[in-house]
Amino acid sequence: MNFHGPELRQRALTLLRGGAKNADVARQLNVPAGTVSYWKHMDSAKRGECPGAHRSFCPRCEGELDRSAYAYLLGLYLGDGHIVQNKTMHTPSLSVACADSWPGLMDLCESAMRAVFPENSVCRVRRKGCHQVKMYSKHLWCLFPQHGPGRKHERPIVLANWQQEIVDAHPWEFIRGLIHSDGCRITNWTTRLVGGERKRYEYPRYFFANKSDDIRKLLSDTLNKVGVEWTTLARGSDPFNISVARRASVALMDAHVGPKY
Template sequence: MNFHGTEVRQKALTLLRGGTKNADVARRLNVPLGTIGYWKHTDRAKRGETVGVRPSLLCPLCDGRPLDKAAYSYLLGLYLGDGHISHYAKHKVPSLMITLDDAWPGVQDEAEAALRAVFPHNATCRVRLKGAHNIKVYFKHLACLFPQHGPGKKHERKIALEPWQQKIVDAHPWGFIRGLIHSDGCRITNWTTRVVAGEKKRYEYPRYFFSNKSDDIRKLLTDTLTKVGVEWTVLARGSDPFNVSIARRASVALMDAHIGPKY
C-alpha cells in the first residue's frame, strides 16, 4: 500500500481548488484516482461546501428523489410475480432481477423500460438464462422500494402493500394489473362445442388467467380487478385455488383494452 505525505496531498488540493480535474491531478502526482476523489470530498466537507451525492445513490423514500409512479406500479406487479432481490457478497449493492421468458421479448422490453424509468440514474442489464433473461438493476435502497422482500419464497410469507404503495396502485391500477399479468398471467382462447339445430358447432372465446401460489398476491390482484370493474372467479388446481380466471365478455373486453396478449 502506498502512503502519500502531507506535501503531496496539499499539492493535490491546491490543484483541485484551482479547477483541475481529478484525473489530471491523479496523473500529474501519480496518485490513485480514488484517493484524489476522497481527498477532494473530505476537503470540501471540512470547508463547509455542499458535497453533492450521485443521483444513482438517491432513494425516493429516504432522499425524496422523484419517482415515476406509473412505471413503479407496473414494476411492482412484475416484482411480485417474477422478481426477486439478491445481495451477493462479491457485490457492494443488492440487485433487482425480473426473470422473463424469451417467448415474450416485448414484455422484456417493457420491463427494462420500467426499470429505466424508476431508476433513471442506474444502469440496467440483461443476463441470459436458458430460455429466459434476467432484467436487472443494482441499487442500494431496493429494500425501501420493495419492502415485500424477505427470506424464503413469497408464497410462504406475508405479502402486503405499504400505505404509500397502495396509494400508487390506486392511482395506477392498470399498470399494476399489467405487471402481474405479464409475469404470472396469460390470455388464452378456450373453445367448446354446442349442438345447434342438430349440428355440432365449435365456439371459441378468450379469457385471462393468473396463477400464483401466494394467497396474498392473488388477493392484491383480485382487489385491484374489482376496483376497475373486472369480474373474476377462482379456479382450483386440485384442492388449491391457485388460478384467477377472467372470462365474462365485458371483463375480457376491458382487459383487452388495457392489457392484451403477452408479446
C-alpha cells in the same frame, strides 16, 4: 431565473438534517427538487459525510418517483421478480425473469426499470429459455419492502401505505405487471349442437396463477376496483388460479392489459 437566498437554503437544510425527505422539503418551500438535492449533497460534503464520494439517488425518498412505471414494475416483481444481496458486492440486485417467447415483455420491463431508477443501468442476463432483466441499487429495500427471506408464498406480502396509494392511482399498470409476470391471455373453445350440427365456439380469457394467497388477493382486490369480474379456479384442492372470462371483463382487460408479446 429564481434566486434562492441563504435563509431559504438554511431552512431547507434544517428540515433535511431533521430527517425530512427531499421531495417533501421541495414542496413545502416551493423549491425545485434538484436544488434541494444539490443543497443536501453540498451540506453533507461540507460536513465530511461523503467527501468526494458519489451518493446514489433514491427515487422515492429524494425525488419524484415515476408512479405509473413503479406500479407496473411492482406487479412484475411480485410475480417473477426477486432481490438478491450478492456476497461479493455491497449493492443488491433486482431481477425479473422474462421468457424468451415474450421479447416485448423484456422491453417493457427494462423501460420500467429505467423510468423508476433513472440513474442506474439495466442489463439482460441470458438463462435457459429466458432472460433476467437486471439492475443494481442500494435503494431496492426502500422501493420493495416486501423483500424477505424465503419464497414469497411462504411469508406475508402486504403493501405499505404509500405503495397502496400508488396502486390505487394506477390500478391498470399494477394489474398489467401481475398478468405479464404470472398471467396469460388464452383462447378457450367448446362445441355446441346448433340445428343438429355441432359447431365450435372460441372465446378468450385471462388467467393468473400464484401460490401466494396475499398476492392473489392484491390482484383480485384491484380487479374489483376497476370493475373486472373474476372467479377462482382450483387445481385439485389448491385455489391458485384467478380467471377472467366474462365478455365485458375480458374486453376491459384487452383495452388496458392485452396479451404478452
